Amino acid sequence: MHTWHWHDWQGLPYLTCSLLTDWHHGFFTQQFWPRSPEDLTKLMHPEASAYRLKQVHGNIVVTPEEIENNPGEEDSGLVSGDGLISQYPLQALWVASADCTPVLIGDMKTGQVAALHAGWRGTAKKIVPGAIARLQNQGSQLHDLRIAMGPAIAGEVYQVSLEVAAEVGATITPHKEEQQIIDALHQLPNSPLLADPEPGKVKLDVRRVNALQLENLGISAEQIAIAPYCTYQTPEYFFSYRREQQKKIQWSGILNKSPID
Template sequence: MHTWYWRNWEGLPYLTCSILEDWHHGFFTQQFWPRSPQVLTEVLQPEASVYRLKQVHGNTILTPQEIDSIFCTDGEDLASADGLMSEQPLQAVWVASADCTPVLIGDVKTGRVAALHAGWRGTAKKIVPLAIARLQSQGSKLDDLRIAIGPAIAGEVYQVSINVAAEVGSSIIPHDEEQKIITALHELPNSPLLEDPNPGKVRLDVRRVNILQLENMGISAEQIAIAPYCTFQTPEHFFSYRREKEKKVQWSGIVSSNKLNFK
């Protein structure tokens, strides 16, 4: 089993996971709000360069070089995407979330890392498998990946419509018919769907769908760690948009190894 640890910086708590022990990383709490990724990188590894995005609930994954080229051409402050993948040593990549699932990935052989924002829309669009495919295209092997899925809203409290559940479910059950997707999801062992008393609604475990996507790629359970915290049910540590309806976030970040191996 992988262990999650509470760390402390100037009296403020953040989470790390043993599965990512080779990298400086953290899933930061609401106590750090409104500090920026620049400040949070100082907590993890001050010499790292810092990268973040304008998140748009899609499945685009960018590298720092691509961000720099977009920034130069369109004049925007931030590139629009929901995933970041390192190319060089000492690159800190960050995503923000407030119920959506933050995913941090490291490759034990190359030292490369990725940070992903996987809400229900990004999960439906397979952002995590797409990021892994991109890492593979850069030389990563599936067996070398370590994946930490951070605090997010838990299935038992995440009510969605049947059509949202079917859209997300179609990422693991390829079918055109909504009801067939829902039925097949309910039949899965440890199903990502739970019953809801309201007609036309279900409870959806988005993190579980991401795990099923990873398993479908051939990634083993030992390579994945899931934070034992729900943002909605842990108000003392995490913002929840669904609970508070406030546009606040917590940041999750990871720094690529300073000994990147480009074999």
């Protein structure tokens, strides 16, 4: 079983996952707000460079080189996208989240890493499988990947419409019709759907859907860890957009390391 550990930096709490022990990484709490990824990267390595994106709830995955060759959006100076894949050591990759799932990936063999922001929209667009395909193009083998999903809104408190559930569920079932997709999801072992008393609504576990997408690629459950923390239900540590309706975020990041000799 993968374990999650709390750490303390200057009196502030952050979380790590045993699956990613080989990499400097962290799922940082709201206590670090409003520190920047550049500040947090210094905690990992004094010489590392920080990379982040203007997140748009899509499935665009870019590399640091692509960021450096792109002027970015006029308003923010940032490149739009929801996923980053490293190429070289000392590249720290960062994603921001409030209720969406932060996903950190490390490759045991190449040392490369990825950081992804997977809300329901990104999950419906298969951002995590897309990022893994890109890692494979850079030489990764599926069995070498280790994937940790950080604190996010839990299924039991995430009410969505049947339409949203079907759009997300279509990524893990062969069905096309809304009701067929919903029925198929309910029949899955450890289903990502929970019934909701309100007509036309269900509760959706987005992290579980991402895990099923990964398993459909041939990645084993042992390579995947899901944090036992819900942003909505843990106000002492995490911002939640659903809870507060405020655009405040926490950062999750991971640092590339040199490949195994």
